Amino acid sequence: MNAKAEVESSGMDTVKLLLAVILLAGGIVLFYFLEEYSSLLRVLGLLVITGIAVAVALQSVAGRRVWDFAKASRGEVRKVVWPSRQETIQTTLIVFGMVLLVGIVLWVFDMILMAIVQSVTG
Known part of the structure; x- marks a missing residue:
């Protein structure tokens, strides 16, 4: 399975993850930079940018692995008595x-x- 994951990952995965981090950091900077606007608008903008960053991160192999892990963890929690x-x-x-x-x-x-x-x- 490791060999398969290494074959699937590429330089584009690194670019996607870096883009997601840049988007998230940019959203946080904009949140504080645009103080004159309403807090509601700034929070909504930050949530939208965070959603876009998560969507970009999920396009990478590492992002899909994290998502699969989260789904499996949720399934295990449901099995707990x-x-x-x-x-x-x-x-x-x-x-x-x-x-x-x-x-x-x-x-x-x-x-x-x-x-x-x-x-x-x-």
């Missing part, structure tokens, strides 16, 4: 209880060590 509200509350209570228990044990251990140190040092 999320805990119910009751399971979440129970797990949270167990974690709080264990934190409290460990805190008390460490506090007692600290008090014992402090008493030992005080008895040794006078």
Whole structure:
């Protein structure tokens, strides 16, 4: 698969990605350069330029790989079995209880060590 990807990529992919970065940087510069215009218009313009930059980036092999990865990740998230509200509350209570228990044990251990140190040092 790596050999195939290396064969598919070309100098044009680099140009496309560079163009996308230049578009995005130019959009950000224009956003701050055109302060006298409405914030709404500047944000809409930045969103349009960002959309164009993403469209250009998706035309490259690297862009398609990122898009495929995002689609596969979304599919994996859909396969996750999320805990119910009751399971979440129970797990949270167990974690709080264990934190409290460990805190008390460490506090007692600290008090014992402090008493030992005080008895040794006078």
